[in-house]
Amino acid sequence: MKPVLSTDEVVRLEDIIEKEGTSKAELMELAGEFVAQEVERLKPRHVLILTGFGNNGGDGWVAADVLSQKGISVDVVTPVEPDEIPAVLARHVARRTAARDVSLYVGPSRDELSALLEKADVVVDAILGTGFHGSLRSPFSIWIRTVNDASPVVVSVDVPSGLDARTGHVEDDCIRADRTVTMLAPKIGLYSGDGPEYVGELVCGELYEKMDEVIGDVEHAAEIVEPADIVDYLQHLPANVDKYSRGSVLVVAGSTQYPGAAIMAAKSAARAGAGYVCVAAPEPCANIIRLALPSIPVVGIPYDSRGSFGAAARSAVCDLAKKYSCVLCGPGMTVSAGGMDVALGLLELDVPLILDADALNCLAKASIGGIDQTPEMYRREAPLIMTPHYRELSRLVGGDEVSDLVSAIDAAQKIVWAAGSDNLVVVAKGPTTAVVGVEKVLLPMSGPASLATAGSGDVLAGILAGSMALWADQVDIWELLVSYAVAIHSYTGFAAAEEYGEKSVIATDLIDLIGPAMHLAGDEALRSLGLLDGEGA
Numbered sequence: 001m002k003p004v005l006s007t008d009e010v011v012r013l014e015d016i017i018e019k020e021g022t023s024k025a026e027l028m029e030l031a032g033e034f035v036a037q038e039v040e041r042l043k044p045r046h047v048l049i050l051t052g053f054g055n056n057g058g059d060g061w062v063a064a065d066v067l068s069q070k071g072i073s074v075d076v077v078t079p080v081e082p083d084e085i086p087a088v089l090a091r092h093v094a095r096r097t098a099a100r101d102v103s104l105y106v107g108p109s110r111d112e113l114s115a116l117l118e119k120a121d122v123v124v125d126a127i128l129g130t131g132f133h134g135s136l137r138s139p140f141s142i143w144i145r146t147v148n149d150a151s152p153v154v155v156s157v158d159v160p161s162g163l164d165a166r167t168g169h170v171e172d173d174c175i176r177a178d179r180t181v182t183m184l185a186p187k188i189g190l191y192s193g194d195g196p197e198y199v200g201e202l203v204c205g206e207l208y209e210k211m212d213e214v215i216g217d218v219e220h221a222a223e224i225v226e227p228a229d230i231v232d233y234l235q236h237l238p239a240n241v242d243k244y245s246r247g248s249v250l251v252v253a254g255s256t257q258y259p260g261a262a263i264m265a266a267k268s269a270a271r272a273g274a275g276y277v278c279v280a281a282p283e284p285c286a287n288i289i290r291l292a293l294p295s296i297p298v299v300g301i302p303y304d305s306r307g308s309f310g311a312a313a314r315s316a317v318c319d320l321a322k323k324y325s326c327v328l329c330g331p332g333m334t335v336s337a338g339g340m341d342v343a344l345g346l347l348e349l350d351v352p353l354i355l356d357a358d359a360l361n362c363l364a365k366a367s368i369g370g371i372d373q374t375p376e377m378y379r380r381e382a383p384l385i386m387t388p389h390y391r392e393l394s395r396l397v398g399g400d401e402v403s404d405l406v407s408a409i410d411a412a413q414k415i416v417w418a419a420g421s422d423n424l425v426v427v428a429k430g431p432t433t434a435v436v437g438v439e440k441v442l443l444p445m446s447g448p449a450s451l452a453t454a455g456s457g458d459v460l461a462g463i464l465a466g467s468m469a470l471w472a473d474q475v476d477i478w479e480l481l482v483s484y485a486v487a488i489h490s491y492t493g494f495a496a497a498e499e500y501g502e503k504s505v506i507a508t509d510l511i512d513l514i515g516p517a518m519h520l521a522g523d524e525a526l527r528s529l530g531l532l533d534g535e536g537a
């Protein structure tokens with residue numbers, strides 16, 4: 001797994017590295033050299049480097065120096081003369097570079113900049129990095145708009161200029177990069193909010209050769225889960241399994257209004273590997289589910305006047321639930337008094353439990369001011385996985401704003417820290433999904449925007465339930481198993497987008513692609529471990 005840091009922790013890391021004997025001036029040289037190396041890969045003849053007032057610009061000046069010494073023609077744009085650059089380190093490297101064979105343009109007009117952009121094969125954006133805050137000021141607001149209008153090939157240094165590296169928020173405008181070369185470790189803002197829209201391909205220059213010795217001394221905002229990290233869950237089934245030893249899932253879901261959610265979740269659980277899946281649904285919708293899923297038994301449960309779980313549902317569901325390796329509760333069940341009773345009843349059982357969708361809305365309704373105020377409601381011995389999207393997560397914590405990855409991680413941490421249990425994981429679902437436990441925040445591979453379609457969450461909940469049933473006995477770190485399920489869901493998104501087209505994917509398409517998604521994940525894991533060549537088996 002690869003760490004992702006907050007900007008404050010990046011500063012701490014730089015201080016630690018300095019204490020270990022590598023100065024910030026040396027880091028800037030290494031950063032500039034790394035940028036130059038990444039730019040050189042693109043085989044440009046003419047490079048335009050845009051620099052700002054700070055050390056991000058310093059990286060750009062070093063890159064200009066290195067590239068010009070390799071015989072590449074380099075134009076450097078700066079807002080002020082090198083002697084007037086306020087940041088000391090950046091001023092030093094700017095003066096040095098200005099004396100080399102580069103062409104300098106101080107404070108060019110928009111037309112002059114457009115003309116420079118036209119000449120360039122590659123543009124290096126070293127205008128603003130982690131020091132950017134507030135609203136974009138002139139001339140950078142004009143430069144950024146001019147660059148984006150010209151749409152050249154852009155390599156951004158550390159962070160695309162205009163992106164807040166703390167939150168991923170873009171207030172006014174931001175460089176749209178083809179590649180972002182980030183330094184030391186990726187910043188959380190590259191994954192949050194608007195970040196993924198602007199970053200392009202992300203490359204990290206670790207710069208410091210003994211990074212392994214110091215990275216543990218700073219707090220990680222999150223860790224990226226790579227294919228090799230989930231390889232344990234991609235193994236073949238042992239030959240001697242039977243349908244029960246593969247693990248069983250009870251899907252407590254559906255209502256007259258939303259039988260489809262139960263169908264999708266149950267079918268996904270079976271496709272994800274559970275040997276036996278059963279649905280417990282309000283009696284009036286049980287037949288629809290039976291007809292849709294011939295391989296899955298459906299138990300009709302007492303219901304209310306709206307066709308949702310009724311007053312007698314709790315004991316019926318809880319009696320059944322005890323027999324399963326894992327219970328998934330929530331998809332399509334609506335928020336009803338009976339549903340709330342069912343969710344609270346399941347929390348009291350000693351069975352691995354996934355609460356999704358309306359089960360979470362029921363919990364939110366059962367609490368005043370957020371569930372983190374009443375952790376006794378969800379603190380338990382057996383594993384509990386909650387899978388809220390941003391709006392559900394906001395409801396769970398009493399209405400706090402949850403609008404991006406950073407605020408979603410904050411909200412999820414409130415929930416897990418209040419209970420303090422190792423077996424509790426909140427899956428904060430969004431364009432980038434965070435798997436949040438008491439000690440770890442994991443970022444599994446994200447899927448395509450095609451996944452933003454109604455019912456996609458029901459499929460994820462099913463994949464998670466099937467995976468939990470299959471692997472429950474072999475889990476050390478619940479966050480990792482959950483990350484595996486999120487990654488498989490992401491791969492179904494890519495496979496479906498390829499088959500049906502990005503905009504045409506619907507949630508039911510994802511279900512039959514769970515198997516192919518496991519193959520894709522397996523190939524990628526083996527390839528990253530050097531056990532598979534080329535495009536896969």
Ligand SMILES: NC(=O)C1=CN([C@@H]2O[C@H](COP(=O)(O)OP(=O)(O)OC[C@H]3O[C@@H](n4cnc5c(N)ncnc54)[C@H](OP(=O)(O)O)[C@@H]3O)[C@@H](O)[C@H]2O)[C@@H](O)CC1
Pocket residue numbers: 014023024025027028031032052053054055056057059086087127128129130131132133134135136137138140157158159183
């Ligand atoms: N230190 C190290 O070891 C290493 C650092 N590294 C590099 O340093 C970068 C961080 O450098 P940094 O801290 O100098 O900040 P940086 O992003 O250049 O911006 C600061 C300048 O921008 C200005 N500015 C701010 N907001 C603005 C706005 N809204 N609109 C307009 N201007 C605005 C701000 O002005 P001020 O707010 O002070 O008035 C100040 O002049 C980091 O991203 C990485 O690339 C790497 O080399 C690795 C080693």
Ligand SMILES: Nc1ncnc2c1ncn2[C@@H]1O[C@H](COP(=O)(O)OP(=O)(O)O)[C@@H](O)[C@H]1O
Pocket residue numbers: 357389429430431432433446447448449450451452453454455456457458459460489
């Ligand atoms: N823009 C996006 N890019 C990638 N994945 C996304 C995007 N938007 C949503 N998703 C994923 O799609 C799923 C949507 O789940 P959810 O909102 O619960 O859907 P539903 O309630 O309709 O079943 C989540 O797994 C989420 O991470």
Ligand SMILES: [K+]
Pocket residue numbers: 056125126127128129156157158159160161
């Ligand atoms: K930048």
